[in-house]
Amino acid sequence: MITVTRIDPAGTAHRIAVRGHEFVTDMTPAAGADNEGPDPHEIYDAALGACKALTVLWLAQRKGMALEDIEVVVTRDDSAERSGVYRLRTALMLTGDLSQEEREALLAAAKKCPVHKLMSEVTTEIETVLVEL
Numbered sequence: 157m158i159t160v161t162r163i164d165p166a167g168t169a170h171r172i173a174v175r176g177h178e179f180v181t182d183m184t185p186a187a188g189a190d191n192e193g194p195d196p197h198e199i200y201d202a203a204l205g206a207c208k209a210l211t212v213l214w215l216a217q218r219k220g221m222a223l224e225d226i227e228v229v230v231t232r233d234d235s236a237e238r239s240g241v242y243r244l245r246t247a248l249m250l251t252g253d254l255s256q257e258e259r260e261a262l263l264a265a266a267k268k269c270p271v272h273k274l275m276s277e278v279t280t281e282i283e284t285v286l287v288e289l
Contacts, residue, residue: 169193197234201244205230207271208246215265216258223262224252244275 159173160181169182169192180193187195194202205228216223226248233243248266250259266272274280 163192167192172199197232201230201232204244204269204271204275205246207269208248208266211269212248212250212262212266215262216252219258219261221258221262222253223250226250228266 160170161173163169163171163180168189169180172179172181181196181199182192182194183189184195185191209226209228212226213223215221229247229249231245231247233245236243246266248263250262254262
């Protein structure tokens with residue numbers, strides 16, 4: 157379960173709680189907020205980058221590859237979002253003594269990470285209900 161609660165009744169920032177971890181989300185200054193954390197679109201985009209990094213790390217560790225570091229950069233093109241197209245580009249930088257074959261295997265794994273599949277291959281159904289306090 158994930159809970160999202162407003163931090164201050166006078167502000168816009170919210171606390172997100174997940175399995176005992178907490179972080180803050182907020183709207184951007186352009187939306188009239190205080191910019192106290194990433195906005196929901198940025199969290200969505202970050203989930204993709206995090207999944208790719210962790211998937212690559214998992215595979216490298218499992219296969220005993222000499223992967224030293226991973227950096228994933230996610231860039232967004234939301235210019236056609238209102239028309240139904242939201243584009244994300246991920247760039248992987250891998251360091252370590254990796255063969256070309258290992259690098260290609262890690263890239264293939266990143267392209268199949270669970271969040272990538274969730275965003276591109278799965279229909280998500282969302283139900284939103286009001287709960288009386």
